[in-house]
Amino acid sequence: MSHDPFFTARRCQRCGGSLDGGRTMSMFNSHVICMACKEKERQRPDYRDAVEAEMKAVRNGDRNFKGIGLKGGEMSEKKTQSGIHVKLIGQDGNIFNLIGIVLRALRRNGRSDLCEPFKQAVTSSHSYQEALAKIMEFIIVE
Numbered sequence: 001m002s003h004d005p006f007f008t009a010r011r012c013q014r015c016g017g018s019l020d021g022g023r024t025m026s027m028f029n030s031h032v033i034c035m036a037c038k039e040k041e042r043q044r045p046d047y048r049d050a051v052e053a054e055m056k057a058v059r060n061g062d063r064n065f066k067g068i069g070l071k072g073g074e075m076s077e078k079k080t081q082s083g084i085h086v087k088l089i090g091q092d093g094n095i096f097n098l099i100g101i102v103l104r105a106l107r108r109n110g111r112s113d114l115c116e117p118f119k120q121a122v123t124s125s126h127s128y129q130e131a132l133a134k135i136m137e138f139i140i141v142e
């Protein structure tokens, strides 16, 4: 009996979610993942590299290829840059004022999902400079 987790895993090894909707192997490491996580992998810019590395390994007879690994940590939803342009230059630079402006811009552009992470990132900053840097991770300052 093999202990291949592919058949025994009960939960997605990445997000901990249910595998009822289907399971597959990660292209990046040896995780058994759910289809939602698979979709996220597919959208990664390095997905092609992962697939190519996998195919090369198989061609070379490596049946236990571990994948190229997930660079930049565990698929952290680091896609925080919304690409939304927000006019902050010339505004009252009070950080709470700026937060308010950005929150409104995010909502207006249908990115309410970023509001909480944004607030958390900025309000956990230890300096005004850090807070500004965090703001720039979410929006493009104009």
Ligand SMILES: [Zn+2]
Binding pocket: 012, 013, 014, 015, 016, 017, 033, 034, 035, 036, 037
């Ligand atoms: Zn998952």
